[in-house]
Amino acid sequence: MDIRTLSRKLGLSITTVSRALGGYSDVSDKTRTRVEKFAKKYNYSPNPNASRLASGKSKTVGFIVPLYGLNSNLLNQSSFFEFIAGMNSKIHSEDIQFFMMFANNVEEEIKAYEKLIHVQKVDKIILHNLKTNDYRIKILKKNKIKFVTWGRTKDLKNNSWVDLDNEGSVNLIMKYLIERNHKNIGYINIVENYNFAFQRQQGYIKSLKKNKIKFNKKYYLTVKTEEPEQSASLIKKMLKKNPEITALICSTEYSGVGAIKACKELGKAIGKDISIITFDGPVVETLTSPALTAVRHPRKEMGLKALDMLLDMDKKNYKPQSFLAKPIIIERGTVHKI
Amino acid sequence: MDIRTLSRKLGLSITTVSRALGGYSDVSDKTRTRVEKFAKKYNYSPNPNASRLASGKSKTVGFIVPLYGLNSNLLNQSSFFEFIAGMNSKIHSEDIQFFMMFANNVEEEIKAYEKLIHVQKVDKIILHNLKTNDYRIKILKKNKIKFVTWGRTKDLKNNSWVDLDNEGSVNLIMKYLIERNHKNIGYINIVENYNFAFQRQQGYIKSLKKNKIKFNKKYYLTVKTEEPEQSASLIKKMLKKNPEITALICSTEYSGVGAIKACKELGKAIGKDISIITFDGPVVETLTSPALTAVRHPRKEMGLKALDMLLDMDKKNYKPQSFLAKPIIIERGTVHKI
DNA sequence: ATTGACAACCAAAACGTTTTGGTAAAAAAT
DNA sequence: ATTTTTTACCAAAACGTTTTGGTTGTCAAT
Numbered sequence: 001m002d003i004r005t006l007s008r009k010l011g012l013s014i015t016t017v018s019r020a021l022g023g024y025s026d027v028s029d030k031t032r033t034r035v036e037k038f039a040k041k042y043n044y045s046p047n048p049n050a051s052r053l054a055s056g057k058s059k060t061v062g063f064i065v066p067l068y069g070l071n072s073n074l075l076n077q078s079s080f081f082e083f084i085a086g087m088n089s090k091i092h093s094e095d096i097q098f099f100m101m102f103a104n105n106v107e108e109e110i111k112a113y114e115k116l117i118h119v120q121k122v123d124k125i126i127l128h129n130l131k132t133n134d135y136r137i138k139i140l141k142k143n144k145i146k147f148v149t150w151g152r153t154k155d156l157k158n159n160s161w162v163d164l165d166n167e168g169s170v171n172l173i174m175k176y177l178i179e180r181n182h183k184n185i186g187y188i189n190i191v192e193n194y195n196f197a198f199q200r201q202q203g204y205i206k207s208l209k210k211n212k213i214k215f216n217k218k219y220y221l222t223v224k225t226e227e228p229e230q231s232a233s234l235i236k237k238m239l240k241k242n243p244e245i246t247a248l249i250c251s252t253e254y255s256g257v258g259a260i261k262a263c264k265e266l267g268k269a270i271g272k273d274i275s276i277i278t279f280d281g282p283v284v285e286t287l288t289s290p291a292l293t294a295v296r297h298p299r300k301e302m303g304l305k306a307l308d309m310l311l312d313m314d315k316k317n318y319k320p321q322s323f324l325a326k327p328i329i330i331e332r333g334t335v336h337k338i
Numbered sequence: 339m340d341i342r343t344l345s346r347k348l349g350l351s352i353t354t355v356s357r358a359l360g361g362y363s364d365v366s367d368k369t370r371t372r373v374e375k376f377a378k379k380y381n382y383s384p385n386p387n388a389s390r391l392a393s394g395k396s397k398t399v400g401f402i403v404p405l406y407g408l409n410s411n412l413l414n415q416s417s418f419f420e421f422i423a424g425m426n427s428k429i430h431s432e433d434i435q436f437f438m439m440f441a442n443n444v445e446e447e448i449k450a451y452e453k454l455i456h457v458q459k460v461d462k463i464i465l466h467n468l469k470t471n472d473y474r475i476k477i478l479k480k481n482k483i484k485f486v487t488w489g490r491t492k493d494l495k496n497n498s499w500v501d502l503d504n505e506g507s508v509n510l511i512m513k514y515l516i517e518r519n520h521k522n523i524g525y526i527n528i529v530e531n532y533n534f535a536f537q538r539q540q541g542y543i544k545s546l547k548k549n550k551i552k553f554n555k556k557y558y559l560t561v562k563t564e565e566p567e568q569s570a571s572l573i574k575k576m577l578k579k580n581p582e583i584t585a586l587i588c589s590t591e592y593s594g595v596g597a598i599k600a601c602k603e604l605g606k607a608i609g610k611d612i613s614i615i616t617f618d619g620p621v622v623e624t625l626t627s628p629a630l631t632a633v634r635h636p637r638k639e640m641g642l643k644a645l646d647m648l649l650d651m652d653k654k655n656y657k658p659q660s661f662l663a664k665p666i667i668i669e670r671g672t673v674h675k676i
Numbered sequence: 677a678t679t680g681a682c683a684a685c686c687a688a689a690a691c692g693t694t695t696t697g698g699t700a701a702a703a704a705a706t
Numbered sequence: 707a708t709t710t711t712t713t714a715c716c717a718a719a720a721c722g723t724t725t726t727g728g729t730t731g732t733c734a735a736t
Binding site for chain 1: 691692693694695
Binding site for chain 1: 713714715716717718720721722723
């Protein structure tokens with residue numbers, strides 16, 4: 001069914017049918033509802049290619065997935081695909097399409113953006129993993145392509161972004177632990193030149209202050225790798241020197257695994273003598289024994305919000321927005337009450 | 339740059355430019371190379387929407403990701419996204435686009451297929467997770483949409499598919515173990531009503547026969563869940579009753595984790611007294627201690643092949659194809675030589 | 677010298693929409 | 707009663723390609 005035959009059935013012009021379905025005000029309500037009825041009846045939906053061609057709008061959201069450097073392990077991170085699933089869920093209701101490309105190195109990435117912009121003519125892009133002075137920003141601005149970033153950045157003013165609430169999640173954990181009478185709380189972070197790691201460190205320090213607990217640097221350590229072994233040995237040292245520690249917060253699931261190992265080796269009963277709580281790593285959390293109590297971020301929601309913002313940008317009074325994903329705690333029994 | 343201005347610069351008609359770039363034979367080689375040169379110089383590439391509209395071909399590959407039932411945990415399975423990355427890599431070279439949708443329940447899935455076919459007018463689809471008497475097959479055949487399946491099925495004759503070589507991978511493992519003088523090899527499978535589990539069981543039995551080792555049903559067990567604990571307790575029992583077992587093959591990374599636990603609890607030195615080898619679970623394998631020796635399937639390649647097949651279907655002499663992904667072993671030290 | 681085949685090109689139609697620039701009738705303002 | 711505005715509609719152009727159905731000129735075969 002195309003618009004021509006539909007308009008004939010209705011006894012209307014193609015124009016009127018198009019404008020009725022497009023929501024224009026120069027169609028009477030009576031006619032509009034009639035058109036909508038017929039469209040539904042005959043299962044009409046505009047040919048997307050014709051529509052995009054005629055309107056000059058591609059209605060395409062671009063998204064490039066880097067698989068190199070810091071992101072070479074990305075396919076193993078389910079959180080990433082939760083975000084994508086969140087964005088994509090908008091397809092069900094909105095007339096948009098996605099153009100996702102994977103890039104195995106910088107050259108491929110640059111070419112991918114070129115393709116997105118000049119061949120596919122996407123009108124919107126979701127950016128993530130921003131670097132300082134990011135080359136992509138220039139390209140996007142030059143081509144006047146709207147974008148939302150996943151992750152905050154100081155480089156950009158007045159842009160829309162979504163991000164994890166890292167400070168908030170540490171706050172949440174601290175509150176959770178302090179309510180259970182923990183005071184000597186250790187934090188195992190990943191090196192702070194990761195943005196999220198820095199934010200979590202800040203959250204830890206601020207939370208302590210708020211609860212009038214002195215920051216003890218002996219309780220705070222950073223690891224460089226994602227290897228559980230490294231964490232394990234550092235944690236073991238920390239716990240040996242500071243046996244008064246009753247709870248450990250681990251910034252990654254890898255250090256969570258390390259923490260379990262360290263505690264076991266020291267003969268500490270997890271969830272009895274010592275508590276462990278970790279950040280979202282859904283695949284790993286339940287494989288440890290005991291399964292890890294963890295903080296979970298609603299990444300699907302984050303993806304959805306990012307797309308909402310992108311779609312909102314077409315509206316007249318659009319103002320930059322931001323969204324912090326609020327975490328929740330999933331209890332599994334590695335945290336005890338004193 | 340559009341084709342009109344390009345053709346003017348060349349002093350040729352639009353038709354000739356289009357046909358030159360389209361590879362038609364009614365253009366002289368001289369002209370064709372000239373056209374190609376200019377196209378490159380002026381960075382011309384046809385507007386995809388105009389092209390799709392005029393040709394009546396959407397050049398779109400559809401792919402629906404179920405996130406319910408058996409697949410509710412899919413976003414946590416990196417292997418899945420490796421497959422997608424493999425398919426998508428074709429975007430870099432071919433003039434195609436993907437239309438991926440996530441479905442949270444059957445209703446959404448059905449609607450998603452409708453959308454794919456009637457709104458987006460995809461001309462090709464990759465199907466996976468086939469059920470017997472799958473409703474989707476009927477829809478696709480009715481609408482004459484070409485498809486390739488991920489996973490073999492007996493329901494279909496003469497269709498193209500890609501799949502893991504489950505029997506082959508068990509063969510590979512058995513050979514690997516037997517070369518290291520193992521004879522009493524245990525197998526921890528998941529319940530055999532999963533297709534892949536059945537194929538692996540067959541591989542195990544055939545491999546034993548080929549190597550003239552008697553199948554001992556005491557060495558073979560199946561687990562129902564993905565919980566390591568369940569595997570651990572069953573494996574412990576098995577090893578207690580049959581201490582002569584020197585190697586364990588685990589069909590999932592979850593039972594791999596269980597196996598490690600069981601062996602530790604029995605005081606067996608992994609990689610010394612007993613060997614453990616598991617199937618691909620990249621996130622988990624390296625988190626255990628010791629890290630697990632595992633079999634890895636090239637799922638990216640599988641995705642790529644699936645797309646190759648789909649594209650080949652447009653050719654004249656197309657015949658159904660199939661592709662079995664050949665596994666490799668990643669050594670990490672949980673397998674010893676006797 | 678005529679015919680047929682072939683090579684190389686092209687004008688115009690087609691694809692299915694949206695948008696532009698109207699018109700006619702009805703309603704409101706003068 | 708006339709003019710202006712508003713409402714509700716429409717014909718035709720535009721979007722940028724591909725495809726159809728040619729034409730023209732060259733060369734070989736008759």
